[in-house]
Amino acid sequence: MVIHFGEIEVTDKKYPKVLKEAFKNLIDSQGPKKLYYKGDFSDEIFKNCLSVVGSRHLTTYGRKATEQIVSQVALAGVTIVSGFMYGGDEAAHSATVKCGGRTIAVMPCGINRIHPENQVKLYNEILEKKGLIISEYEGSAQPQNYTYVQRDRIVAGLSKAVLVTEAALNSGSLITASYAKKFGKKIFALPGQITSEVSKGTLKLIKEGAEPVTDAKDILDFYKIKPSDAVNVSNNFSKQVATKAIFGGKGLEQKIFEQLKREPMKVDDMARLFFIPIAELGTILTMMQLKGFINQEGDKYFIN
Amino acid sequence: MLIKVPSIANLGLETIKVDVEVNVASRGLPGFDIVGLADKAVAESKDRVRTAILSSEIDFPQKKITVNMAPADIPKEGSMYDLPIAVGILSNVINFTIPEKSLFLGELSLDGSLRHTKGAFLMALFAKEFGFENLFVPKDSANEAACIKGLKVFPIESLVQICEHMTGQKDIKPVVYRKSEEYFYSKAEFDMKEVLGQEQAKRAMEIAAAGGHNIIMVGSPGSGKTMLARALPGILPPLNEVESLEVTKIFSASGDIPPGGSLITQRQFRSPHHTASLAGLVGGGSKPQPGEISLAHRGVLFLDEFNEFPRSIMEAMRQPLEDGYLTISRAKQRVIYPADFMLVASANPCPCGYAMHPKKACTCSQNQIAKYQKRISGPILDRIDLHIGVMPVDIEEFKGNQQASQFLEPSDKIRDRVASARKLQQARFADEGIHCNSQMKNSDIKKYCKLLPEVEQILRQASLKFNLSARSYMKVIKVARTISDLDNSKEIMANHMAEALQYKPRTYESA
Numbered sequence: 131m132v133i134h135f136g137e138i139e140v141t142d143k144k145y146p147k148v149l150k151e152a153f154k155n156l157i158d159s160q161g162p163k164k165l166y167y168k169g170d171f172s173d174e175i176f177k178n179c180l181s182v183v184g185s186r187h188l189t190t191y192g193r194k195a196t197e198q199i200v201s202q203v204a205l206a207g208v209t210i211v212s213g214f215m216y217g218g219d220e221a222a223h224s225a226t227v228k229c230g231g232r233t234i235a236v237m238p239c240g241i242n243r244i245h246p247e248n249q250v251k252l253y254n255e256i257l258e259k260k261g262l263i264i265s266e267y268e269g270s271a272q273p274q275n276y277t278y279v280q281r282d283r284i285v286a287g288l289s290k291a292v293l294v295t296e297a298a299l300n301s302g303s304l305i306t307a308s309y310a311k312k313f314g315k316k317i318f319a320l321p322g323q324i325t326s327e328v329s330k331g332t333l334k335l336i337k338e339g340a341e342p343v344t345d346a347k348d349i350l351d352f353y354k355i356k357p358s359d360a361v362n363v364s365n366n367f368s369k370q371v372a373t374k375a376i377f378g379g380k381g382l383e384q385k386i387f388e389q390l391k392r393e394p395m396k397v398d399d400m401a402r403l404f405f406i407p408i409a410e411l412g413t414i415l416t417m418m419q420l421k422g423f424i425n426q427e428g429d430k431y432f433i434n
Numbered sequence: 435m436l437i438k439v440p441s442i443a444n445l446g447l448e449t450i451k452v453d454v455e456v457n458v459a460s461r462g463l464p465g466f467d468i469v470g471l472a473d474k475a476v477a478e479s480k481d482r483v484r485t486a487i488l489s490s491e492i493d494f495p496q497k498k499i500t501v502n503m504a505p506a507d508i509p510k511e512g513s514m515y516d517l518p519i520a521v522g523i524l525s526n527v528i529n530f531t532i533p534e535k536s537l538f539l540g541e542l543s544l545d546g547s548l549r550h551t552k553g554a555f556l557m558a559l560f561a562k563e564f565g566f567e568n569l570f571v572p573k574d575s576a577n578e579a580a581c582i583k584g585l586k587v588f589p590i591e592s593l594v595q596i597c598e599h600m601t602g603q604k605d606i607k608p609v610v611y612r613k614s615e616e617y618f619y620s621k622a623e624f625d626m627k628e629v630l631g632q633e634q635a636k637r638a639m640e641i642a643a644a645g646g647h648n649i650i651m652v653g654s655p656g657s658g659k660t661m662l663a664r665a666l667p668g669i670l671p672p673l674n675e676v677e678s679l680e681v682t683k684i685f686s687a688s689g690d691i692p693p694g695g696s697l698i699t700q701r702q703f704r705s706p707h708h709t710a711s712l713a714g715l716v717g718g719g720s721k722p723q724p725g726e727i728s729l730a731h732r733g734v735l736f737l738d739e740f741n742e743f744p745r746s747i748m749e750a751m752r753q754p755l756e757d758g759y760l761t762i763s764r765a766k767q768r769v770i771y772p773a774d775f776m777l778v779a780s781a782n783p784c785p786c787g788y789a790m791h792p793k794k795a796c797t798c799s800q801n802q803i804a805k806y807q808k809r810i811s812g813p814i815l816d817r818i819d820l821h822i823g824v825m826p827v828d829i830e831e832f833k834g835n836q837q838a839s840q841f842l843e844p845s846d847k848i849r850d851r852v853a854s855a856r857k858l859q860q861a862r863f864a865d866e867g868i869h870c871n872s873q874m875k876n877s878d879i880k881k882y883c884k885l886l887p888e889v890e891q892i893l894r895q896a897s898l899k900f901n902l903s904a905r906s907y908m909k910v911i912k913v914a915r916t917i918s919d920l921d922n923s924k925e926i927m928a929n930h931m932a933e934a935l936q937y938k939p940r941t942y943e944s945a
Contacts, residue, residue, distance in 0.1 A: 187796055216800045246800065298795060327795035396825055397936075398633045402841065408633040409917070409933055416932040420895050426940075428790060429823045 133257055135241075137268075138165045146176040152287035152313040159312075162266035162284060166241035169262040175232055178353055181211040181285050181310070183303040184218015184295035185328040190394065190427045192296040192328065195320055196221040197228075199293070202346035204231025206355045211236065211288045213281055214253075214263075216246055218295050218303065227255045234262045234288065238281040240271035282306040291316035291352055293343060297331030304331050307340070316352060318343045382406070383418060387433065394430040437525050439518040441538050442560055443510050444553045446722060446762075446769030447683050449560035454515060454538075455502040456522025462498035468519075470503030473511040482513075482542045483520045487527075490546035490593040495527055509766060511721055513541035514551045517570065520593060521600075530600035536568040537561055540575070546593045550574035552689030555682050558582040570596065574693035578686060580609040581679075581697045587611075612696070619849065620700040620733075622668030624661055627842040631827035635662055638822045638937055640848050643669045644855040645916030646870035648755070648777040648817060650740065653824030654791040659780035662824065663736045666778060667703045668845035670734070671856040677732045680772060684731055688724045702733030704775075708742040716750045722762040722769040727754055730775035740779035741809040748814050751777075755817045758873070776872070777818065781810065790823060819872060819909045820937040855919040871916045879908055883915050889931045896935050910934050 138145050140163050153161035182200055184192055196218065204210050204226040212219040214235040226233040233256055239245045241263070244253050256263065266284065267277065282302060286292055286309035294317070297303035310317050317340040322329025336342050343349060350357055385404060389395065397415060401408045415431060418424045425432050439454040466480050487494045501519055503510050517540030525532060539557050541549045554575035561569055562582050569587045571579050576589035586608040590596050598604040626636055635651065639662060642649040651659045673681065681698045685691045691698070706715055706726040717725030727735055737743060754760045758774035783789040784798040785806050798806070859870050862882060868874065874882065885893065897907055911926075914934035918926045 186799065248800075248804070325793065327793075398631055398635075398825070398827075401633045402631075402831075408637045410929075412634065412637070412936040413929040413932040416896070416935045417892075420892065420899060420932075429825050 133168055134170065136167055136171060138167065138171070140164065144171065144173070146288060148176055148179070148290070149284065149287045152315075156312065159283060161287060165264050165266055166268055167262060167264045168241060169257050170260045171262060175209050175234065175260075175262055176288065177209075178207065178355070179209045179211050179234070179289035180349060180353075181289040181292040181306065182218070182222035182295060183212060183282075183285065183292065183297075183306045184221065185297050185301060185303060185331075186215055186217035187298075187328060188217040188221055188296055189322075189326065189328060190430065190432065191322065191326075192218065192320070193221045194432070196295050197225045199320075199343060199346045199349065200225040201229040201231070202357060203349050204233070205229050206346075206350055206353075206357055207231075208350075208353055208355070209234060211285055213238065213278075213285050213302075213306075214245070214249065215278075215302075216249065218297075220249060220252060221295070223252055223256060227252070227259045227261070230259060232259060232261050234264060236281050236284045236288070237263060237265040237267075237273075238277040239265065239273040240267045240269040241265045242270040243272070245273050278302060279305055283309045286310040286315065287313060289315065291318060291349070293318040293320070293349065294332050294335055294340070295320045296322060296326075296328040297335075298328050299330050299334065301328075301331055304335070307335055317341070318349060318352075382414060383423075386414065386418065387423060390424055390431055390433045394432045396429050397431065400431075435526055437522045437532065439522045439525075439532055439538055440536060440566075441515060441518040442553070442557045443508060444556050444687055445508070445767055446724075446771060447556065447687055448769075449556050450505075450508065451560070451564070452508075452510060452515075453504045454518040454522060455504060456519060456526070457500045457502075458495055458523065458526040459498040459500070464496045464498060466499045466501075468501045468503070470501075470506040471509050472503060472515075473509060475513050476503075476510050476515055479513065479516045479519055479542075482516055482544060483523065485544045486516070486542040486546045486593055487520060487523065489544060490597075492524065492527060492593070492597070495523065499523060509721070512552070513549075514539045514553060516540060516542035517548065517572075517590070517596075521570075521596065524593065524597055525600070528597055528601060530597070533568055533600075535566045536570060537566050538570045540570070540572040540590065542593070548572035548574075548590050548592065550693035552691070553686055554579040555581060555686035555691065558585055558587070559683070561585055575691075576609045577694055577696035578682075578691050580611050581682065583611050585611070619672050619846075620667035620670050620703060622665050622703075622845060624665040625668060626665050626845040626848055629658060629661055629665055630829060630832045630842070632658055632662060632824060633841060634936070635822050635824050636843075636848075638820050639666055640669060640852060641913060641916050641920065641937070642666075642776065642778070642820050643671070643848075644852045644871075644920050645819075645859070645912065646776050646872040647819035647913060647916065648779075648872065649820040649822070650779040650781065650815070650818045651822055651824045652781050652783050652790070654789075654794070654826055655782065655787045657824045657826040659824050660738055663705070663734075663738070663778050663780060664703075665845065666734060666736075667701065669848045669852050670701045671849070671853040673699060673701055673732060674860075681732055684724050684728050684771065688729065690729065702730050703736065704730040704733065705736040705738060708737070708739050708744075710747070712744075712747055712750060715747050716754070716773075717760055717762055717771050720764065722764060722767070722771075724771045725760075725773075727751060727773040727775055728760065728771040731772050733775060734778055735775045736778045736780075738780050740781040741806055745809070745811065748811050752813055752817070755814070774873075779810075779818070780824075783807070791826060815939065816905050818939075819913055821939045822937060823940070851920055854922070855916065858919045858922070859916075871912050871919070874912055874915075876908060879911055879915075883911050883926060885911070885926060885931075886928075889914075889926055889928050892928055892931050892935075896938075900935070900938060902938065906939060910938060913937055 292310040319332040319335040319340040518538040558579040573589035754773035784803040788794040789796040917930040
């Protein structure tokens, strides 16, 4: 595979129009004068972009929701833009490359540096799937505190809309959202539980007028794209319905399955809820895991 | 006149005979010398012996006194030679003979009384083996020596008393041998029923106790890891006679048997702090002493905040975790201390501790978490059979909740199951020289854990799904064996295997 390298001046014809427009009427901030890139720099990739940002401490719920929504949006042909940080950004990039979509990673460091280093695999996958890596910094410059914020303005500027999956108050994701507001872009936010620290930011956005997202359709409607049939098959929700049809487990398995559908749970809580000895419950959970009905992440069980 | 007073020297857990030769010469300038590779404590015994004899209102001979400790090429240490030296001198002054087949050991106080001295139990074992009959030991150490049958143990309070005994004025009554019929259960700080919630963690503790498995608990601060560990001694099976003797030997060597104490009849629960030194933890020193891991022999070594322990200490524990003993080699000597313990480790998931917490936000970066978790070395994790996550419990949930409270089982009920599972294992491994499932080597697993086809099928499936390593694969079988023992089942059934898979190694992420 040949990877293209290059740099684009702001005066260049190829410079993304959407980015130029974003800074057009602003006095207090400026767009990047020069963009360094790796990968497939074409007009087409910038046509329909959605920025997806989220907390570095993404919860399992956040990750699942990101996967569910982003993969459908990406499959419909929208480019997913994010900041390549671990957590929310990484989840958005991963979900996109997994379903074969295109994604743009905006780096807070020099173009030749992979940051964070342990995401090399994802970095290569983005390029393989005809994605793009861009940065306004040359060489292998180290990321600094301010470059993360500078990066956020490009993430917000490249897209028509921003989706914030999870964010704590005072987080980088909210900075991206505030840039989007400044640029007059649409803001989507993923609703979460009011008790979750990383949902406080997104709930605040919703209060301030961001559109809550419960389905990929909410976003695709904004882009005026109809979800294709292929998308529907990959729809996680319909997969769950299908699983239920085949499931037909025995009494207790069924009860556990129904409970987990409502809410992921810890094993201890389930033991108390159903009043089953922990040894027996452990056996059932392992078997359900082996059959592929449920999954364990951290300390909680989820349905697949 | 030359008198030989027999005593012993303890090199680690090995005991050799030492003859304390006391010569009180009429010729020559008055003086008092000790030769025979004596260390500082032995050399100082000169002053203690002289003063103690004077305090006992006995004349100290104004003659040339030479004490030699034979064999002269073995280093002698400690204060235990005070009594043999004093007895040697006194036999000159008062003129009595040393009874045959006797051994002497004890530290003197300046007022002529005797103090508790370490090593009395080791001396008794040595006496039994080599046909000595009379043991003269300080009163406080007499119970310790009297644990061995067929010996006359004379408890000595003071120098005057031993003189009276030797000259036949007033005999000292030997301590009667008491067989410790009762092997007691260990006492725990908490009862398991006081630990609210944590059903899975408690079950894992039960399995660990039953099979002697090492266990690691990962969870946020305040989730109850330490409480669970401190409740563990209450569900441990009682020590048996052989084990009890092994543990008492180590304690006698390290001087950890209290004055008046005798056999150690409870499993030990040691919880050294993470600032402990290498020598303190695994044993060592220029004269190798047993460390915490040896004191935890046949018991529990609880390492709280496992990630905080220095790498060097963790690596040093690898050999004992594998072999059940530790060899400490020094230029002058090599000592083997048994260290067959059950490791209970607890750790936070990240530096701030809240990565798994349901309510509090974690403030650590991914890098920090990865670094933190890497502090526990892979080879050590490989030797831990049970891995569990411990989540904080909402106490409110238990207030007035009958159903939840019914789950709380008292420790003694759990302990009965554990003890009977242990009995099954002891019967099974009678010829193998091991006594619990955790000690099984791969060959033992093949022999004693034959898997039914459907059970093996589950394990195969699981190892594909969960990416189990070869070592984890074996560990799951061992744990399944223990679960089936708890269930009093001859075969490992499918449900045992499925439950064992609950405790496989896993990664800890945010909830």
